[in-house]
Amino acid sequence: MLRGGLLRPAAARQGSTSVILGRPPSRLMVASVARATPAGGGDGTRRDANIDPHLYNNVTVFVVGRSGYVKREYRQLSKNQFLKKMERERSIRVVPVDEQPREVLVVDDCADTAVDIDDLTLTDGMRLAVVVGAEYERIKLEQQVATLQSEASKRTAADEYKAAEWATAYLASDGGARRWCFKMIRGLDGGCKLEVEIDGMAFSKKRVVLVERKPRITLIYVGELALKKQKLERLVATGAPNTGMLQDPATGRIKPLEVFLMADGWVDDPEEAAACAVRMEECGISPVLPTGDGSYAVHDSCGRWPVDKAMRRRAKSAAKLWSPPGGRSNQPGPRQQPQKGYCWYNNAGPSGLTNH
Numbered sequence: 001m002l003r004g005g006l007l008r009p010a011a012a013r014q015g016s017t018s019v020i021l022g023r024p025p026s027r028l029m030v031a032s033v034a035r036a037t038p039a040g041g042g043d044g045t046r047r048d049a050n051i052d053p054h055l056y057n058n059v060t061v062f063v064v065g066r067s068g069y070v071k072r073e074y075r076q077l078s079k080n081q082f083l084k085k086m087e088r089e090r091s092i093r094v095v096p097v098d099e100q101p102r103e104v105l106v107v108d109d110c111a112d113t114a115v116d117i118d119d120l121t122l123t124d125g126m127r128l129a130v131v132v133g134a135e136y137e138r139i140k141l142e143q144q145v146a147t148l149q150s151e152a153s154k155r156t157a158a159d160e161y162k163a164a165e166w167a168t169a170y171l172a173s174d175g176g177a178r179r180w181c182f183k184m185i186r187g188l189d190g191g192c193k194l195e196v197e198i199d200g201m202a203f204s205k206k207r208v209v210l211v212e213r214k215p216r217i218t219l220i221y222v223g224e225l226a227l228k229k230q231k232l233e234r235l236v237a238t239g240a241p242n243t244g245m246l247q248d249p250a251t252g253r254i255k256p257l258e259v260f261l262m263a264d265g266w267v268d269d270p271e272e273a274a275a276c277a278v279r280m281e282e283c284g285i286s287p288v289l290p291t292g293d294g295s296y297a298v299h300d301s302c303g304r305w306p307v308d309k310a311m312r313r314r315a316k317s318a319a320k321l322w323s324p325p326g327g328r329s330n331q332p333g334p335r336q337q338p339q340k341g342y343c344w345y346n347n348a349g350p351s352g353l354t355n356h
Contacts, residue, residue, distance in 0.1 A: 053078060056122045061085070062100050062129040069100050069129065079122055086117045086130075093131040094120060105131050163200025163211040163262055166288065166296055170258075174204035178245075185232065187240025194240070196231045200262075207256040208246050217276050217287055218267045226283040229259050262288040262296055266304060274314035277304045 055076045062069040072085075086092070093107060093114045107114055114131045164179050171177035180201035187194050200211040210232065214221045236243045236254035248255045261280065266273040266287075280287065287305055288296045304311060 053080075056126070057124045059122060059125075060127045061094070062097070062127075064104055064130050064132055068102075068104060071100060077122070082120075082122060083117055092117055094128040095131050097127050097129045099127070101129050105129055107131050107133055159213040160199050162296075163213040164202065165200070166262065167200045167202035167209040167211045167260075170209050171202050171204045171207070174206050177202055177204040182242055185235050185240055185243060187235045187238055187243075189234045189238050194231050194235050196228055196235060203246055203255065207258060208254060209258050209260070211260045211262050211288065213262045215263060216265055216267050217261055217263045217273070217280075219272055219276055219279065221261065221263075222276050222279050222283070222285065225259065225261055225285055226279075229257070229283070229285075233257065257284075259283075259285045260288045260298065261285055264290060271314055271317055273304055274311045277307050277311055278315040281307045 055078050057076055059074045059077045059082070061072045061074070061082075063072055064070070074081075086094070093116055095105060095110050095113045095115065105114075110131060120128075168177055168179045180198060180203060183198060185196045185198065198210070199213045202209050210229065212221070212225045212228065233254050236246045237252065239247075239252075246254050267276065277287075279285075286298050288298055291297050291299065299305075
């Protein structure tokens with residue numbers, strides 16, 4: 001108030017009732033001003049009207065992070081501040097705890113102790129853990145799957161790049177070697193659809209190099225690569241899209257093809273490893289293994305390559321691992337032209353080879 005008992009004009013304008021200078025405010029005017037200002041100075045909501053203005057000391061809240069709980073400590077915290085922080089965390093339920101939980105708490109597991117944040121009564125030194133709904137487990141699982149897929153995709157891309165670079169470097173002496181830039185080759189062979197996925201491949205005017213990247217050399221991978229080799233030969237021979245640079249102009253077939261299985265080692269079982277080596281020799285596949293300095297090369301590893309008599313004897317004892325059912329031989333023989341509509345690659349034995 002100004003001297004002489006007069007109200008300041010600015011203060012008088014807060015209410016809806018005007019004030020006549022020189023007269024004290026009436027009860028009606030005072031009530032009008034009181035209604036215009038919400039209690040507690042908040043935004044006028046029901047929640048703000050009931051907020052406890054008291055500051056609580058040393059409140060700890062464990063909120064949900066990417067891999068579990070994240071600790072948040074507050075030296076002083078009012079109920080209103082607590083609610084706003086929980087709203088930012090999209091959390092509506094908490095549970096009092098003595099220490100940080102090892103795993104995120106789900107509402108179904110603590111339905112009796114979980115408290116709605118609006119109904120919570122804060123105290124000094126309180127420790128709270130955010131409780132998540134059932135959808136959290138689904139979201140967490142989806143995030144884990146997405147992370148694993150991303151990591152696997154990155155590793156696959158790195159392996160394929162390494163295979164393609166090795167193939168290109170292998171042909172460096174030919175001059176004019178080029179890296180194959182397509183991931184898939186698709187085409188028809190006698191009315192049957194063929195498809196080949198390429199890890200790494202390069203070509204020159206003289207030959208073609210196909211490199212398959214796997215973690216270990218196993219019979220399954222050897223069989224898959226042997227089948228892929230046959231498919232690639234057929235696709236090029238039938239003039240599949242983008243395969244013109246792989247063809248020998250004189251024959252129309254694929255140029256001399258060299259096939260390699262790049263891996264970080266052999267399968268642990270010695271008999272299966274011996275069978276792999278023998279099968280690779282029969283199918284025209286060579287192993288590409290680490291050299292110890294970060295690079296890869298075609299070289300001996302544990303005495304398994306090139307194949308010797310001892311390896312052949314050991315491979316015979318493991319013949320049951322890769323012999324086809326019924327005892328039918330799946331040794332590579334003269335290739336016959338497939339009949340129309342007959343998918344020869346769908347009739348391959350466990351080794352990936354057929355007589356067709």
